[in-house]
Amino acid sequence: MAGLATAFGSGAMTNPIADVLKSEVILVTGSNITENHPIFANYVKEAVLKKGVRLIVVDPRKIDLVDYASIWLRPKPGTDVAWINGLLHVIIKENLHAAEYIKERTEGFEELQACVEKYNPEYVSEISGIPSSDLINAALTYGKAKPASIMYAMGITQHITGTDNVKSLANLAMLCGNVGLEGGGINPLRGQNNVQGACDLGALPNVFTGYQPVANDEVKQKFEKTWGVDSLQSTVGLTVTEMFNATEEGKVKAMYIMGENPLLSDPDVHHIEHCVKSLEFLVVQDIFLTETAEYADVVLPGVSFAEKDGTFTNSERRVQRVRRAIQPRGEAREDHWIICELSKRMGYHMDYGSPSEIMEEIRTVTPSYAGITYERIEKEGIPWPCPGEDHPGTPILHLERFARGKGLFSAIDYKKPAELPDKEYPFLLTTGRVLEHYHTGTMTRKGKALNMLYPELLAEINPEDAVGLGIESGDFVTVASRRGDIKVKTIISERPDRGVIFVPFHFKESPANILTINAIDPIAKIPEYKVCAVRVERQKDRTGD
Amino acid sequence: MVNLTIDGKEVAVKEGTTILKAARFAGIKIPTLCYHERLNPIGSCRMCIVEIEGLAHPMTACNTPVTEGIIVTTDSPRLQKMRMETLKLLLVKHPLDCPVCDKGGECTLQNLIHEFEIEGTIYQAEREDRESLYPTPLIHYWPDRCIMCLRCATACREIKGLGAIDIDGSGFNTSITAVNRDKCESCGECIQVCPTGALTENLGRYKGRPWMVNRVMTTCTYCGCGCQLEINVFNNRIVGITTKDDIGVNKGSLCVKGRFGYEFIESEERLTKPLIKKDGRFHEASWDEALGLVAEKLKGIKASHGADAIAGLSSARCTNEENYLMQKFMRAVIGTNNIDHCARL
């Protein structure tokens, strides 16, 4: 979420989801929320159906939410900066921007204005395929609304230009004075349940808890003192993608992986597999023997959320309790117990009577969590920042001023995706999730309920393309990219545009990430899952064997 | 403000308030069956009838707005008799299956029958096995137990914006059925609002009676919405998921993953012992062995190649406390900032 942090000084959802009920217009882009954030989607639907809020959906796929939208823009995948700049262009031309707000609360507007000058609707239409009249209509609708809110998810961030895309959305929100007020805001929807918490608590190579930089001496000293160690490193560590690359170069020799399955979730699986194999020592801690765990030297059995106490932080920054409902299965143990035990054996004592004692330590070193105690969140969670025990928490960010002081506009030009379709690989592949499954399927595919509803992978393909390929729903096709190929069953659907094939990534039998490209956004280091070029061919016997 | 009198009590409420809400505000209880806080009034059950001075016929309190100066009576022999008749009429086709019904013990209908002291068997319908036309295999619909209150269809339409189900047929053969099968998202909103045992989870039956299960409030493990849900536990086994209407961002709603996606927890494939790989195969080990080996290997690699030769991945599925400890472990114990997780993904 580096883009938002640059613009505002903080990378989280600015407003609670219930705020959409107070918006005049909601813009949702790159987020299939009815499937990925179903309860947030309820709020959007309620806003549209009961409060008459107008909804703009910008998505290459005809997602279910389109049914509720007053305006749907269908850009070609990977052209986000272009259409957003197009909106900015029209809003400025029509004088709908919030001049007062821009003057008082932001900087960098002149550069932005100069940059978007050339993004007139015709030019944007050429790049994105969005008809210029639709673009203008969307710009006027968003520009005239007060307040308007923006929601986005991985459809925006999983590109090599992911950070640029986010900064562009931040430009749009600030241009119309929509940040720092009820019913407005810009809201990145977090995928996995505790992504927010993992980031907040310092599971990042460049920051300690609460986004305190490892390179800051004062911060470093504070942690050294609390943890009772002499010299913490002040150089930024490796990101996940860099870690794997470093194993190939022999720089990283051992990895300790807790609760992740990069062999299915990360791009270019063949590459990851090779990286993992080149490790001298791999420890995996998980509840199942995942694809990644198969390569481990030692596997440590952790427990599910139902067997542990603790907290999760939701996408709205709300810190909420997790409570143990059942005893751990077999000899499996809570991940916090495992880490403490391992630490002890390495000569460093971590002694906590319970997770609430860990939270007590977190509070002392993390200003944004300082006021959060288990007692206070017993009934209801509190959204950070919560600097003290008498502080109610902060549902809306940047109310009076931005976390970084002034909001920063970024002048950004459109760049092409790393790999576009060509003669040899004429289709665009995009990957994503479906409602019934979750991430790499390690949890959702173990029970009968969710598999009953969505038992096997179905790749979505447009009816016209289906005719071209000579296939019907249920036929198998081979999808090949420059990195590998998989065999998948197809379903003919209006959801993807012509020339685009959509493959969910939860299924280990046909791991979509064999195909995806290991090109990453230079700042956020998010891989480009959403766009790569593939070839699609009908399987001769139609059965897939 | 509108002034009115309910059972002799003077009440002042905002214009547009229903009589039911005004009565609740005044602390007066009116029996209801179809009314649900989260839904617009449905007005299908007629349990909430009240008398208004000057009107010949009783009115349904849940969907009648207050008017200035009205005098309302919520309890009278006539009202009681009418409510009793309403209930008895329901029971003509409703088998009192309470002992084997999942809802027994927390069923609005059962409670009302108890409250009105209705005794003896009234059930007259021939029990026929009607094929269920419910739109999702995860939910079982019991036509006989259904009192046609329409909460389910209303919730599906109003809360989910879907309208997958509706009422169908007439008389004894009325039932709830799929009208838009493809729209159903198997979210279970309909189960959550059903006041009876007409809708039950299809993942298993007779798993535990409501009063025997322990309900533990926690946060969903799947997506960033962070819904609040109760894990229902019986004998250290998970028997279902329920919600509370006034708690959390979800206010009683869940999606299919949160409501039905709990089976993985008790999967046979769960790891229950540490494993150590020897000659390419995993062998079960004790915690002491496994942790000892990990500590020894990590210490060795740190000594020979430096702390930065070790990297850790934390998890967006683990708790805040665990993420904190993981980064503390990598930074303070190993001595590297090579710590990340897959959130970027």
Ligand code: SF4
């Ligand atoms: S729905 Fe209620 S009254 Fe009917 S059988 Fe079940 S518990 Fe008894």
Ligand code: SF4
């Ligand atoms: S499960 Fe959800 S979508 Fe399906 S009928 Fe019930 S409320 Fe509607």
Ligand code: SF4
């Ligand atoms: S299924 Fe339940 S909620 Fe729906 S009409 Fe029947 S009793 Fe009412």
Ligand code: SF4
């Ligand atoms: S119930 Fe569904 S929407 Fe709610 S947190 Fe769980 S997965 Fe997300």
Ligand code: FES
């Ligand atoms: S509660 Fe009023 S008619 Fe049912």
